[in-house]
Amino acid sequence: MDINNAPLVKALMEYVKQGTIRFHMPGHKGGKAFPKEFLDNLAAGDVTEIPGMDNLYCPAGVIAQAQMLAAKAFGAHHTFFMVNGSTAGIQAMIMAACKPGDKLIVPRNSHRSVWAAMILADVKPVYIQPRYDQENFMATQILVQDVQRALDENPDAVGVLVVHPNYYGMCSHLKQIERVVHGRGKLLLVDEAHGAHFIFHPDLPPSAGELGADMWVQSAHKTLPALTQAAYLHVKGPRVDAKRVAQVIAMLQTSSPSYLIMASLDWARALMEAEGKALIERLMQEIHYAKARLRSHIGLLTINDYDKGEEVEALDPTRLVLDVRPLGITGYRAEKLLREAGVQVEMSDIYRLVLICSVADDRATFKALVERLTNLIEKLPGHRLGPRAEYNKMSISQEIPQQMMSPREAFYSIIENIPIRESVGRICAGIIGAYPPGVPRFCPGELIDKEGIDELLNIQRYGGTLFGLVKNSLVPVVSE
Numbered sequence: 356m357d358i359n360n361a362p363l364v365k366a367l368m369e370y371v372k373q374g375t376i377r378f379h380m381p382g383h384k385g386g387k388a389f390p391k392e393f394l395d396n397l398a399a400g401d402v403t404e405i406p407g408m409d410n411l412y413c414p415a416g417v418i419a420q421a422q423m424l425a426a427k428a429f430g431a432h433h434t435f436f437m438v439n440g441s442t443a444g445i446q447a448m449i450m451a452a453c454k455p456g457d458k459l460i461v462p463r464n465s466h467r468s469v470w471a472a473m474i475l476a477d478v479k480p481v482y483i484q485p486r487y488d489q490e491n492f493m494a495t496q497i498l499v500q501d502v503q504r505a506l507d508e509n510p511d512a513v514g515v516l517v518v519h520p521n522y523y524g525m526c527s528h529l530k531q532i533e534r535v536v537h538g539r540g541k542l543l544l545v546d547e548a549h550g551a552h553f554i555f556h557p558d559l560p561p562s563a564g565e566l567g568a569d570m571w572v573q574s575a576h577k578t579l580p581a582l583t584q585a586a587y588l589h590v591k592g593p594r595v596d597a598k599r600v601a602q603v604i605a606m607l608q609t610s611s612p613s614y615l616i617m618a619s620l621d622w623a624r625a626l627m628e629a630e631g632k633a634l635i636e637r638l639m640q641e642i643h644y645a646k647a648r649l650r651s652h653i654g655l656l657t658i659n660d661y662d663k664g665e666e667v668e669a670l671d672p673t674r675l676v677l678d679v680r681p682l683g684i685t686g687y688r689a690e691k692l693l694r695e696a697g698v699q700v701e702m703s704d705i706y707r708l709v710l711i712c713s714v715a716d717d718r719a720t721f722k723a724l725v726e727r728l729t730n731l732i733e734k735l736p737g738h739r740l741g742p743r744a745e746y747n748k749m750s751i752s753q754e755i756p757q758q759m760m761s762p763r764e765a766f767y768s769i770i771e772n773i774p775i776r777e778s779v780g781r782i783c784a785g786i787i788g789a790y791p792p793g794v795p796r797f798c799p800g801e802l803i804d805k806e807g808i809d810e811l812l813n814i815q816r817y818g819g820t821l822f823g824l825v826k827n828s829l830v831p832v833v834s835e
């Protein structure tokens with residue numbers, strides 16, 4: 356059989372053969388943290404609801420047991436295994452919490468699944484702008500006072516959704532937010548996609564469950580040894596009806612859930628419960644080692660060197676965020692060079708590399724990272740930009756544009772795609788923004804203004820990338 360006629364299979368096999376060092380998800384890092392028996396039987400273990408395997412949507416056997424063990428480990432009353440990532444988990448949380456027409460307070464730098472849920476369920480967003488670190492050009496976290504204000508102005512909102520932590524591992528003051536939200540009898544929903552490991556070590560930021568969230572979602576596949584798409588949706592306390600959540604999950608997910616994904620959720624919990632504390636301890640030591648060497652060898656900074664704003668309570672010590680400004684190259688370039696040197700990071704932005712580390716990484720992995728980064732930087736020609744490069748001129752406003760219609764109304768309008776400069780004065784039908792900072796400048800249903808378009812074009816000019824455009828240049832707008 357020739358795999359050359361199967362381009363995806365071929366590309367995957369080539370990537371595997373290259374033996375690239377993986378600082379990207381999934382957290383099992385090529386199977387390193389799976390038991391041999393599971394790895395040896397991946398294809399054989401890909402089964403369906405045969406006798407003895409239970410049923411995800413009316414669990415009474417092994418899936419029910421595995422979910423109960425997960426609930427205990429993560430401090431929830433009910434845990435649901437998700438086979439379509441935190442994406443489906445976030446949609447399920449919102450759709451279980453809200454009725455059509457309800458208001459939900461959400462940060463603007465939410466994951467796009469939040470807008471999908473708002474469109475599906477006709478939920479009306481009340482946006483909170485995350486703080487913005489101008490010096491380092493990144494969105495950080497939301498302020499407790501901003502949550503308070505949003506609730507004051509919208510006493511009819513159902514609740515608040517918080518992203519905790521963000522992609523860079525920055526955590527909000529979630530406990531204070533919890534007091535504010537529950538003090539008014541509202542729901543606290545948490546997108547903890549990047550924090551599934553938090554509960555397993557006391558030196559990590561507390562998990563949303565420990566801080567009193569009513570529902571929280573975790574992408575096990577990002578930071579734990581679990582297969583891509585594996586996620587948990589947890590429910591705790593009296594404010595949410597778990598039966599309703601189960602109903603919504605069954606509506607959103609496939610009727611043929613992967614047993615491999617579900618088994619990996621069970622495995623990730625079992626491993627972390629038994630050995631997580633020691634494994635995370637070791638991981639934090641290795642990251643400390645890598646940071647210290649990268650600093651002394653090539654002067655690299657990390658996110659720990661930034662002044663932490665009042666909105667950020669803690670940083671995840673297992674998220675390795677390297678600031679490459681001292682090298683005089685962009686994060687995008689550093690990512691490309693590192694890839695050529697056999698290391699793939701999770702993502703890059705103008706200033707930074709974001710590396711996802713997990714308990715599957717060991718001393719050899721970090722040693723290779725330090726060596727390869729040091730080698731390639733030493734070979735860079737001496738034409739560097741200097742630490743304060745031109746793109747420091749980028750800025751983005753904290754203003755939230757006028758909302759003309761709901762995301763659902765915008766989505767179901769007739770939509771046309773028009774050049775970005777011509778979009779001023781029109782109603783946005785998509786989510787448009789710049790990366791970094793990764794926060795939408797215009798959301799569905801909002802009036803596009805000149806100031807915002809100028810900001811986006813300026814960021815693009817200095818090397819940032821715009822997201823949400825059709826064919827890289829057109830803005831989806833509601834037809835007049």
Ligand SMILES: Cc1ncc(COP(=O)(O)O)c(C=O)c1O
Nearest residue numbers: 439440441442466546548574586
């Ligand atoms: C903050 C945040 N929430 C949710 C998601 C969606 O997670 P998943 O890939 O598990 O669907 C992501 C994905 O990157 C994310 O960064």
